[in-house]
Amino acid sequence: MPERSPGPDIGARLVLEVSGVDVPGWPGLRGQLAALVRACHPEPTVAVTVFASALAVASGRTAGGVAAVASAVLAGQLTVGWSNDLFDRHRDAAGERTGKPLVGDGLAPRTVAVATGAALAACVPLSVAAGGPAGATHLVAVASAWGYNLGLKATPLSAGPYAVSFALLPVFVVRGRPDRPATPRWLPLAAGLLGAGAHFANVLPDLEVDARTGVRGLPQRLGATGSRRSAAVLLAAGSVVAALGPPRRSAWRLAALAPAAALTGCVLRREDRSAFRAAMAVAAIDVALVVTAGVGPR
Ligand SMILES: CC(C)=CCC/C(C)=C/CC/C(C)=C/COP(=O)(O)OP(=O)(O)O
Numbered sequence: 001m002p003e004r005s006p007g008p009d010i011g012a013r014l015v016l017e018v019s020g021v022d023v024p025g026w027p028g029l030r031g032q033l034a035a036l037v038r039a040c041h042p043e044p045t046v047a048v049t050v051f052a053s054a055l056a057v058a059s060g061r062t063a064g065g066v067a068a069v070a071s072a073v074l075a076g077q078l079t080v081g082w083s084n085d086l087f088d089r090h091r092d093a094a095g096e097r098t099g100k101p102l103v104g105d106g107l108a109p110r111t112v113a114v115a116t117g118a119a120l121a122a123c124v125p126l127s128v129a130a131g132g133p134a135g136a137t138h139l140v141a142v143a144s145a146w147g148y149n150l151g152l153k154a155t156p157l158s159a160g161p162y163a164v165s166f167a168l169l170p171v172f173v174v175r176g177r178p179d180r181p182a183t184p185r186w187l188p189l190a191a192g193l194l195g196a197g198a199h200f201a202n203v204l205p206d207l208e209v210d211a212r213t214g215v216r217g218l219p220q221r222l223g224a225t226g227s228r229r230s231a232a233v234l235l236a237a238g239s240v241v242a243a244l245g246p247p248r249r250s251a252w253r254l255a256a257l258a259p260a261a262a263l264t265g266c267v268l269r270r271e272d273r274s275a276f277r278a279a280m281a282v283a284a285i286d287v288a289l290v291v292t293a294g295v296g297p298r
Helices: 010-018 029-039 042-058 063-087 089-094 109-150 159-175 186-213 218-244 251-255 257-269 273-293
Strands: none
Touching: 029 063, 029 109, 042 063, 042 159, 042 273, 063 089, 063 109, 063 159, 089 186, 109 159, 159 186, 186 218, 186 273, 218 257, 218 273, 251 257, 251 273, 257 273
16 A cells, blocks of 8 residues: 555644644544544553552652653653554555554654654653663663664564563562662562563554564564463463462452453454453553552551
């Protein structure tokens, strides 16, 4: 499919709207903003921000500290989500992925580029404000995710950035407290396993279009069955580590493994978007396990 020529970006659109000029065939300002929100991959962006914020509460941070973590992580997720769609736009157009705002909604690449730059510019000071020296850990996590977007996604190492970025996230949240406590070792392990599992679940609905457009990451090389199994094994391992990692064992934490296992079973059976949603639900249960166990000094 030939790539649709970009419409005016948000700045130009604003000027046109204020002057009462209509450009037929291109979305209005509100349509552009909605497309921009969709381009950031809103579901994982919100989920990861909420998970990190919950972990910040569990680590004993103050309300201000929690807000700082939430802002830094939100900015990081926005840069990752937007840059992903920006870098992939030609491939997405070739694959006729009209659900992508840069392909099907006439969203201008320049708008996404400016939004990506603004989020990146905000992410650096916000990470330092939220974590002091540990803010660098969050910036490395974001850089690793950019590595995925910039090309690792099409190599056998595609799961690596997910594992690294998600393993570093709790280190940033816990170690970034003003008293710099050590992060319990099981916590980055659980997060890295869940992040890698989410990668395999996320790619499942796109395997066919990826094959056509030459994206050969690890899930594409393993195929649908191998990817579903990899996702399930990684998610199950992450859940077990999250349930058994905290020093104080409790029966209900073990019981919470049952719904996590049921949702992991959904990942094994589905190939559509619901597989990724089930993976996020597994991660949500695991975050709840960690939050109730607590990860900070008591
Ligand atoms: C803590 C932290 C910074 C974590 C981020 C880790 C990470 C590697 C995220 C990638 C997110 C993303 C936009 C994936 C889209 O993948 P895709 O291009 O395979 O899927 P798509 O074609 O559907 O957009």
